Amino acid sequence: MKKWGILLVCMVMTASLLAACGQNKNNKESASGNDQASGNTGSKKTLIVGMSADFPPYEFKKTENGKVEIVGFDVDIAKEIAKDAGAELEIKDMTFSSLLNELDSGRIDMVISGLSPTPDRAKQVGLSNIYYKAEQAVVVREGDKAKFSTLKSLENASIGVQTGSIQEGIAKEIKGAKLTSLPKINDIIMQLNSGRVDAAIIEGPVAESFVKNVKGISIADAKPVTEDEGYVVGVKKDNTELLNQVNTTLDRLKKDNLIDQFVQKASTLAEE
Template identity: 30%
Template sequence: MIHRKCKLILCACAAVLTMLAAGCGSSSDSVKSTSQDKPKLVDTIKSRGELVIGTATGYPPYIFLDTSKPGKVYAGLDIMLAQKVADKLGVKLKVQDMVFQALLSSLSSNKVDLAIGGINPTDERRKTFDFSDVYLVSHNRMIIRKADADTYKTIADFKGQTIGVQKSSTQENVAQTEMPDSKVASLAYVPDAVLELTQGKVAGVIAEDVVAQQYLMMNSNLMMLDITFQKDKKESAICVNKGNEDLLAVLNEVIKEEKANGDMDKFLDESDKLAVGLAKQ
């Protein structure tokens, strides 16, 4: 009897182990299959028929609205570059406009395929996202009122004063780290910061030179200070979620082509002229 019971117990254990092994194998195979079956982002974009980009308008010459045309028409260097990417993929371009600080969170939650808008590929951002090759290099500068030219000549002269910057931008970081004796006013858009400057609410605005030049051409009462920040160079690249090497390869191919044929310089020049022209209307 005892021998028979032991035999039954052993058979039951063997059956349980067999089921567990089969279950584990099925789970592993399922995960592996899901991973293998996950479509590449480029294939998804082509199947969808549109490339969805996240950007933040109000940042000429990168991205702004062409108010000379009816409806919401996007213009600027970044839009022209994004259109080239869409053309390369053979799809339409769809733009999701938002405040700058929402760009990366929208990308990480897969609401957009990529983020573009003069985004600096910092080491901190690279921990979470991948970036294309750099398509434009600029430099951080300080904009002030011409009336204050004798008051502000060095960074030290801004002690106790308020500096305007775009929220979540590289320039915000520059102000916070390199001007500890100054107050920082972080605003959603660069035009808001420049408006505060013209109204005397901030002593200066930190912006990259290609952006600052726009406001100097629009307002003769503003000027750029001849000072250099430690974080002087500012690079711009297109941001994508990690694991999308297929889309990254397309982005880099387009950037390389547009630089080689001179179109990138043309995009910047055309965007500069359009933005200034619109501001003077």
């Protein structure tokens, strides 16, 4: 009878221990689930940036060891923003004209793609401080360089521009100009070389990069003028936390003269 009593006590103790272990396990799983929901898993968050990777030296595709990568000084800036935010960077390549809509929809977190701070854009998205300034340029066929020496000489000409760009707005102000708006600058250069357009209005460093790498084109003396000479980072309108982080990073990069270094590095890379 004693043996049965001892056996019963052992069984009760074993059941209690198993129940306690199960409870501890459930508590741990519950805590783990709460950590995942709050993003405290120890893994980095992801910052998604939208770019139109046909804009050297800002952002462009480069093949290294058989692998195509998006490089450029906008990419370097995006990496610094992600680093300061403690996030992994993901780059999404898309047409320039779709960037702000993708930002609005929440499919990307920010836009860094030679974006000018126009009043209309400021109404749609949050815009950072200006991080870089550059002039606009008129690209023509080499044989037509003397023909387009002033902005007035572009009147009634056919002009290629990137869809949704500040250059498109500049071209619309030229009297009698016939616009060909295309999503990719590569396509605009092809139109120019084939004689389908007389000229193309492109941001200065980008124009210089194409002239160095594409035969038969040149930068004309005609100089477009715009009030929106600077470039900014775009974020979702109500994302003030990210906007503040972006501006903090940009201030640091400008203070340390790193943006100019990024530009020089990207320009050299674009010429290779």
